[in-house]
Amino acid sequence: MPERDSSIRAVERAITLLRALNQMPVSTLDGLHQLTLLPKPTLIRLLRTFEELGLVARGGRPGEYRLLEGVNALNSGYHHVPRVVEIAAPLVRALTEEIKWPIAVGMLDVDALVVRYSTIPYSPLSLLHSSINMRLSLVSRALGRAYLAFCAPEEQAMLLEVVRQSHHPEDRLAQDREAVQTMIAQTRERGYALRDTTVRPVSGTIAVPVMAKEFVAASIGLTWFSSALTVEKVVERYLGQLQDVSRRISEQL
Incomplete structure (x- = not known):
């Protein structure tokens, strides 16, 4: 059970970070920390993972991040529009x-x-x-x-x-x-x-x-x-x- 709970928390944190990244064209580590309340070491680990998956790229200055087109693939299976x-x-x-x-x-x-x-x-x-x-x-x-x-x-x-x-x-x-x-x-x-x-x-x-x-x-x-x-x-x-x-x-x- 503890292992499962830990996995669920990791998924929740990843979704929380994606939502925060989606609010601005370019996000900073400090800004993401304030929006998500996640520890900065956790944010850095998640951002590195997102980079490896082609979802995020580093911005022009240190500590800046922006979403890439790859994130659109996450909603490609959603077809229900009122x-x-x-x-x-x-x-x-x-x-x-x-x-x-x-x-x-x-x-x-x-x-x-x-x-x-x-x-x-x-x-x-x-x-x-x-x-x-x-x-x-x-x-x-x-x-x-x-x-x-x-x-x-x-x-x-x-x-x-x-x-x-x-x-x-x-x-x-x-x-x-x-x-x-x-x-x-x-x-x-x-x-x-x-x-x-x-x-x-x-x-x-x-x-x-x-x-x-x-x-x-x-x-x-x-x-x-x-x-x-x-x-x-x-x-x-x-x-x-x-x-x-x-x-x-x-x-x-």
């Missing part, structure tokens, strides 16, 4: 190619919105290397708020009850019933959701729901640099296009 993502992908990609800002498609996963598709690879204006599989709070993130505000009252109440059990700092708003209801009412009145300004102030996200008849199937959100645009400018320039893409996705569901 219908909403199949429909949304070409539409949001076309919009990003026009306006340059990255767009994400999020779908509900128990107590959070999970990014299932992102146009970051097609955007020159992204702070992240990848956001795929990122879990976003239902009460503080724009994608989550867009889903929560427009879903059916019964589902909304159930989701809030689940999120209230969360210990994640970004879910604290769920504990304040009056504040969360105010946020939901404002979001519904505007027709779009905004990210809590205290979460990653360097950027902002605006999101709208994607409806499948009377149900929310997903949400799509556009992210921009806070230093480049105000919320008002984003609403003026891009909200109509984002809503149009949402409508076109809904029509095909």
Whole structure:
């Protein structure tokens, strides 16, 4: 049993490191240590193994690492893509190619919105290397708020009850019933959701729901640099296009 447990821990550490490497174009040993909380000797051993397997290469400076194309082979057997993502992908990609800002498609996963598709690879204006599989709070993130505000009252109440059990700092708003209801009412009145300004102030996200008849199937959100645009400018320039893409996705569901 101890030998088996040790093997499982080794696999868990390898997966944790791969996920951390996937967040940035180039990672440093110190940065990986902070993200994963793994000991540096463990990280070095894993990185050497990844190098031997053709998954990772050293960067231009000592202590830097980057993923190689070989990592794509790890998901080549995964073919299940939700219908909403199949429909949304070409539409949001076309919009990003026009306006340059990255767009994400999020779908509900128990107590959070999970990014299932992102146009970051097609955007020159992204702070992240990848956001795929990122879990976003239902009460503080724009994608989550867009889903929560427009879903059916019964589902909304159930989701809030689940999120209230969360210990994640970004879910604290769920504990304040009056504040969360105010946020939901404002979001519904505007027709779009905004990210809590205290979460990653360097950027902002605006999101709208994607409806499948009377149900929310997903949400799509556009992210921009806070230093480049105000919320008002984003609403003026891009909200109509984002809503149009949402409508076109809904029509095909």
